[in-house]
Amino acid sequence: MKVDDVYVDRDLALLRKHLSFLDHELAKVNTSIKRSADPESDGWCEAGEYFIGHGFVAIQRYLTVTHTTLKIAKSAALAVPPAAMENLTFAAAINAGANYWKHVEGWIEDLNNPKKGDLTKNAQKTIDDLEKITDWADYTCSNLLAYLGDSTELTLSKLLPIIIEWRNNLISQAI
Template sequence: MYLKVGGEYADRELQFLAELLNNLDEKVVEVSNLIFKSVDPESDGLTDRGEYFIGVGFSVIQQYLTDTLTLTGVSKSRALDIGPRYSEEFTFISVVNAAANWWKHSAEWVGQETRSRLALQTQKIVVETAESLDYPLSNVLAKLLGTSEITLSALLPNLVLWRSALDTVVRENA
């Protein structure tokens, strides 16, 4: 949850999130450097390790999204369609949310035919964004950032833009 006084935001959760993402970035950068030096990063377990830290990052961002919606009266489905767009079809936030859901639930979907609307939407967004099922979270992060030099904290400016757009919607509906 955030507060807005005048034109300034008081957003303690964003500060906590930034601190945690910076800590995760240390691990992501460490793994990226090890991948670069490795002859076989997959066999060395480095690619899975990187996916793990990135997945955790997407999940804590998703928690921030949920916290931010507290007391706004804006539904999560509406909130996922607010703010900067990643593509014509998806907002930046909807991609981040799908990546978090992928991280948390994809193991449930292995070898299963799913009819869950959440599962199908998550899979669609992640597959279309990542363009590969090999290390999809790393690929989603790289696509969101537009670079192969990936850090989770680089997502923060778009989260701030989303929060601002959300606040505009809240004030228009007040």
């Protein structure tokens, strides 16, 4: 709903609150990383990855709620600008990051199982999209956030202006 020139977006308000909570936890992790002699062995890097991965899932849910409310197909919504890079939109990159976070352990299990072997078409597309930005190895979500946001400060809330731009572009397409 639009009032004057401002959208009333309850889902965005909830997402903003959720990302703020995750950023609070990420700030603690970042402080611990700076203080640690070996943050990887101490588990701080994995802790950061955990909160960032959950942030991507929350953003993915917002993208889904928004495009389904506007009755726009997922594939069309993920193609809406802004671009993260040539041939990959911000929405598609976030979607890939969220899917990676949710499914990577199963993909690794499938790849290590001689009876399964290859990844599904959707899993391979997710990895292909991610690999345009970062390897899908250690700290994929952190690397993706650094690329999409501010690499000097890994916070999920810094993505909100891009999310709002995507939403506004999507609404413009729906009208």
